[in-house]
Amino acid sequence: MSDVIIGFVVGIPIGTAVGIALEIAIGIKQKSWAELTDEEKKIRTNTLLLGTFILIVGIIVFLLSVLT
Numbered sequence: 001m002s003d004v005i006i007g008f009v010v011g012i013p014i015g016t017a018v019g020i021a022l023e024i025a026i027g028i029k030q031k032s033w034a035e036l037t038d039e040e041k042k043i044r045t046n047t048l049l050l051g052t053f054i055l056i057v058g059i060i061v062f063l064l065s066v067l068t
Helices: 003-027 038-067
Strands: none
Touching (some): 003 038
C-alpha cells in the first residue's frame, strides 16, 4: 500500500481517539448555551469557526497530496 493510504488509515482512529478524549476533558464542567455570558459565547463561536477552518485546510492539503 502507498504511504498516503497507510497514513490515512492510521490517522482516522488516532484523530477520533484524540477528539473523544478532548470532548471528555472539556465537557466535564461545560455549561449549557443559555448559561453562558456573551463573552463565553463569542469564545465558543470563534473556536468552532477556527476548528472548522483547520478541518477544511487539512482536507485540502490531504487531497492535494493524494492528487499530485
